[in-house]
């Protein structure tokens with residue numbers, strides 16, 4: 001039906017816009033609103049949104065292992081990048097961090 005695919009892509013665009021707003025809100029609740037957070041957001045959102053991991057709570061070592069799993073999936077990060085990622089997530093998404101309210 002003509003026009004059907006236009007409506008479909010408008011719907012998709014709206015869904016993406018909503019997902020981005022939700023993602024922003026979840027990250028805004030993290031204790032550090034700083035450069036490390038922006039860095040991690042940029043790194044992780046290359047492939048998926050934070051919905052993939054924002055409910056996860058684990059220590060920095062475990063986040064480091066998670067980051068290496070992402071390297072296995074194609075992320076191109078240096079070991080320094082991974083240290084920054086693990087330190088930030090271990091703090092903001094550590095075992096004692098409050099769960100995201102969303």
Ligand code: HEC
Pocket residue numbers: 040043044045046047048052053056066067069070073074075076085089
């Ligand atoms: C190169 C692409 C890529 C990047 C960059 C990436 N991921 Fe992933 N991630 C994936 C893929 C692919 C999956 C599997 C998706 C699925 O199972 O549907 C995944 C799944 C996950 C999972 C759930 C499965 C698991 O192995 O634990 C977590 C947690 C996760 N990612 C965290 C992160 C974090 C944190 C970052 C940023 C530091 C990140 N990812 C960046 C590709 C990536």
